[in-house]
Amino acid sequence: MLFNSFTFLIFFPxxxxxxxxxxxxFRWAWLLLASCYFYMAFIPVYLLILLFTIAIxxxxxxxxxxxxxxxxxxxxIMSIIANVGVLAVxxxxxxxxxxxxxxxxxxxxxxxxxxxxxxxPIGLSFHTFQAMSYTIEVYRGRQAAxxxxxxxxxxxxFFPQLVAGPIERPxxxxxxxYERHVVEYERVTDGLRKMAMGLFMKVVIADRLARYVNxxxxxxxxxxxxSLVVATIFFAFQIYCDFAGYSLVAIGSAEVMGFRLxxxxxxxxxxxxxxxxWSRWHISLSSWFRxxxxxxxxxxxxxxxxxxxxxxxxxxxxxxxxxxNWTFVIWGALNGFYLIFSLVTKEAREAVNRAIGxxxxxxxxxxxxxxxxxxxxxxxxxxxxxxxLTDALHVFSAALTRPTLHQIxxxxxxxxxxxxxxxxxxxxxxxxxxxxxxxxTRVNIVKQFRMQPxxxxxxxxxxxxxxxxxxxxxxxxxAFIYFQF
Amino acid sequence: xTAATRKLIVRIVLLTLAIIVSGxxxxxxxxxxxxxxxxxxxxxxxxxxxxxxxxxIILVGGSNLAFGIDSKKMEDSLGLKVVNMGLxxxxxxxxxxxxxxxxxxxxxxxxxxxxxxxxxxxxxxxxNTLNTALLYAxxxxxxxxIRSYSIVDVVLRPRVEQARRSFLKAAASAVGREHQFxxxxxxxxxxxxxxxxHGDVVAHLGKKGMDPDSIFVKALPPLKDFNRGxxxxxxxxxxxxxxxxxxxxxxxxxxxxxxxxxxxxxIDSLRRKIAGGASxxxxxxxxxxxxxxxYFFDTRYHLTGEGRDLxxxxxxxxxxAVGRRDGWLR
Numbered sequence: 001m002l003f004n005s006f007t008f009l010i011f012f013p014x015x016x017x018x019x020x021x022x023x024x025x026f027r028w029a030w031l032l033l034a035s036c037y038f039y040m041a042f043i044p045v046y047l048l049i050l051l052f053t054i055a056i057x058x059x060x061x062x063x064x065x066x067x068x069x070x071x072x073x074x075x076x077i078m079s080i081i082a083n084v085g086v087l088a089v090x091x092x093x094x095x096x097x098x099x100x101x102x103x104x105x106x107x108x109x110x111x112x113x114x115x116x117x118x119x120x121p122i123g124l125s126f127h128t129f130q131a132m133s134y135t136i137e138v139y140r141g142r143q144a145a146x147x148x149x150x151x152x153x154x155x156x157x158f159f160p161q162l163v164a165g166p167i168e169r170p171x172x173x174x175x176x177x178y179e180r181h182v183v184e185y186e187r188v189t190d191g192l193r194k195m196a197m198g199l200f201m202k203v204v205i206a207d208r209l210a211r212y213v214n215x216x217x218x219x220x221x222x223x224x225x226x227s228l229v230v231a232t233i234f235f236a237f238q239i240y241c242d243f244a245g246y247s248l249v250a251i252g253s254a255e256v257m258g259f260r261l262x263x264x265x266x267x268x269x270x271x272x273x274x275x276x277x278w279s280r281w282h283i284s285l286s287s288w289f290r291x292x293x294x295x296x297x298x299x300x301x302x303x304x305x306x307x308x309x310x311x312x313x314x315x316x317x318x319x320x321x322x323x324x325n326w327t328f329v330i331w332g333a334l335n336g337f338y339l340i341f342s343l344v345t346k347e348a349r350e351a352v353n354r355a356i357g358x359x360x361x362x363x364x365x366x367x368x369x370x371x372x373x374x375x376x377x378x379x380x381x382x383x384x385x386x387x388x389l390t391d392a393l394h395v396f397s398a399a400l401t402r403p404t405l406h407q408i409x410x411x412x413x414x415x416x417x418x419x420x421x422x423x424x425x426x427x428x429x430x431x432x433x434x435x436x437x438x439x440x441t442r443v444n445i446v447k448q449f450r451m452q453p454x455x456x457x458x459x460x461x462x463x464x465x466x467x468x469x470x471x472x473x474x475x476x477x478x479a480f481i482y483f484q485f
Numbered sequence: 486x487t488a489a490t491r492k493l494i495v496r497i498v499l500l501t502l503a504i505i506v507s508g509x510x511x512x513x514x515x516x517x518x519x520x521x522x523x524x525x526x527x528x529x530x531x532x533x534x535x536x537x538x539x540x541x542i543i544l545v546g547g548s549n550l551a552f553g554i555d556s557k558k559m560e561d562s563l564g565l566k567v568v569n570m571g572l573x574x575x576x577x578x579x580x581x582x583x584x585x586x587x588x589x590x591x592x593x594x595x596x597x598x599x600x601x602x603x604x605x606x607x608x609x610x611x612x613n614t615l616n617t618a619l620l621y622a623x624x625x626x627x628x629x630x631i632r633s634y635s636i637v638d639v640v641l642r643p644r645v646e647q648a649r650r651s652f653l654k655a656a657a658s659a660v661g662r663e664h665q666f667x668x669x670x671x672x673x674x675x676x677x678x679x680x681x682x683h684g685d686v687v688a689h690l691g692k693k694g695m696d697p698d699s700i701f702v703k704a705l706p707p708l709k710d711f712n713r714g715x716x717x718x719x720x721x722x723x724x725x726x727x728x729x730x731x732x733x734x735x736x737x738x739x740x741x742x743x744x745x746x747x748x749x750x751x752i753d754s755l756r757r758k759i760a761g762g763a764s765x766x767x768x769x770x771x772x773x774x775x776x777x778x779x780y781f782f783d784t785r786y787h788l789t790g791e792g793r794d795l796x797x798x799x800x801x802x803x804x805x806a807v808g809r810r811d812g813w814l815r
Contacts, residue, residue, distance in 0.1 A: 387709075
């Protein structure tokens with residue numbers, strides 16, 4: 001079920017109303033039932049995969065807690081193999097097969113690996129990673145094994161964050177299912193406000209920008225120059241508004257029921273460096289890789305070479321997490337390279353900044369840093385969005401052709417019903433979003449707004465809802481990009 | 486229930502009511518302005534399929550059929566009444582099939598001729614025009630469409646979209662740009678009155694079309710975007726036809742050679758997918774309906790009068806052969 005669908009418009013109020021009406025002892029069951037229904041709206045039979053990993057990890061948690069020494073480790077490894085195994089079959093098998101077949105063909109080996117005709121279960125990487133964080137935390141002794149199977153299942157399946165995160169940690173979420181929640185005016189309105197903001201980002205901004213992006217990136221070889229540049233910039237904001245919008249709806253809908261989920265985005269395009277960008281973008285995944293991959297590999301407490309290696313491997317895996325395609329692997333590797341390059345050149349860059357006087361002008365320095373970081377992120381997004389490496393390479397080569405204004409709204413874009421006004425409107429929305437985010441670094445807009453009287457707040461809620469309805473794009477609810485991961 | 490909870494519930498209910506009432510009021514802005522809209526021809530098409538006695542040939546597809554068939558000629562050659570349901574590709578294959586499914590009767594021949602684009606992504610589910618089409622649907626057809634979609638899709642979504650469109654139209658009008666963004670239905674070709682009694686567009690016949698070299702062509706999406714749901718839809722119509730004692734066939738659309746040449750592998754993959762995934766017999770080949778640019782009016786699917794004649798003759802030839810083979814034609 002999509003957050004931006006009519007079904008959710010009916011589903012959510014019904015679930016929330018019932019949640020607060022029924023006695024506390026039945027609430028976990030109600031939420032679990034609702035979560036099953038939510039998940040089964042995609043491909044019902046895939047619920048079995050989810051139940052399989054839930055059963056394995058539930059048992060593993062208890063076995064790890066009860067065991068000692070090497071047996072603890074053995075149970076953890078079994079749980080990780082089960083989770084990674086599901087991912088390997090559904091997400092990576094075809095990728096590995098296709099590559100193995102390509103290698104076999106080069107060397108004329110008479111092998112052919114099968115390609116499975118299966119659809120990737122929605123949100124598989126999210127709930128698998130959340131499940132793995134549970135067994136790892138139990139292994140590390142930072143989380144007691146959950147004995148209540150229903151509560152554990154709910155930890156994995158909690159519908160607001162089931163299919164696209166935030167990827168929660170057991171220490172933050174599990175205990176909340178035991179808490180007794182009551183209707184609190186401030187908390188409910190805070191949650192609804194976040195949901196409205198998230199939906200605005202998704203249907204008004206992301207889906208509108210997507211129209212241009214899809215036309216260009218579905219057939220990039222037909223475009224040149226500014227078309228490709230505009231499409232890449234639009235994609236940067238499309239994916240941000242799409243995913244941050246989803247996260248806000250997830251966090252908001254959980255908050256309405258009394259649950260606190262972790263923040264997933266923090267104005268990433270105002271980052272002054274790539275490392276800062278990664279501390280603000282998809283925070284729950286970045287911190288997952290930091291805690292369960294980067295630090296166990298040795299983190300920065302190692303030789304310089306090893307540190308760089310740890311960084312690179314972490315980003316390479318992050319790329320692979322996003323999709324079984326070389327474009328994602330290169331996207332991850334490129335981000336790893338950016339980080340290593342920024343570490344290697346830190347002193348040289350500071351010297352250049354001092355030499356050109358940028359260091360003594362902090363505002364200008366910040367603006368330049370933000371612009372450079374954004375440009376680097378956009379270069380990486382090309383690999384993320386392009387369907388093939390050939391397409392991505394075409395984008396880079398053709399984007400540098402002599403720019404003309406006609407390239408911004410070429411005939412192929414017009415043929416899809418996208419006018420000059422629409423492109424202008426897209427830029428206007430981006431400027432509006434960035435202005436809002438820039439102001440919010442200095443002023444706590446939400447806090448200020450919350451202090452306003454009801455006759456100011458509720459008309460704003462009305463205007464926001466009407467804007468989502470009337471300015472939003474699409475008739476069919478469009479799936480969120482991150483569902484595919 | 487605490488006073489704060491009561492206050493919250495009252496405010497949420499009031500907000501919801503304000504939104505619904507506003508939407509309904511906004512939706513009235515253009516409620517009576519769409520009588521000559523090209524899509525309003527749905528009403529005539531609906532009347533046509535209901536009133537044409539069986540056995541009949543029902544042509545199902547998008548505008549490739551509307552612009553590219555001479556139904557009278559087909560009727561005279563094959564000796565069966567022809568109902569051309571072709572209107573607009575972006576209504577989606579599912580809608581087109583839902584529109585005809587209840588009216589397939591014994592002895593009918595259903596020929597499904599969708600545009601290639603129907604088979605990728607969400608195209609077959611229709612775009613925004615589907616909502617307009619559903620608003621035009623006669624009240625007694627609503628249950629038919631609900632069976633293929635859902636009550637939300639058929640009743641709620643079109644009204645929500647109508648309000649959205651009305652708002653944008655009113656806003657464009659307020660800044661004096663209504664005609665720029667919402668051109669009036671005065672187009673002599675794309676108009677409700679452009680059709681003859683068989684459902685063929687005839688308003689373009691003899692008119693000068695677009696410069697053939699400017700007709701937009703594009704590569705079809707990659708096969709990974711193939712929408713498997715379209716196979717289920719084709720399977721469903723084939724099943725309906727079998728149960729009604731009718732025949733169903735899949736045929737390829739008219740297509741400009743420039744577009745065909747860059748899409749040969751994609752179209753071949755598509756043909757194999759359809760042949761392997763649905764039991765509807767494929768008749769003719771994609772190449773049978775590929776024509777040079779001078780036969781196209783304004784898009785890669787829309788034929789001129791001359792192109793329409795050639796295509797109709799080819800379709801007659803193909804249908805005559807399968808009709809004799811399958812026993813519905815002597």
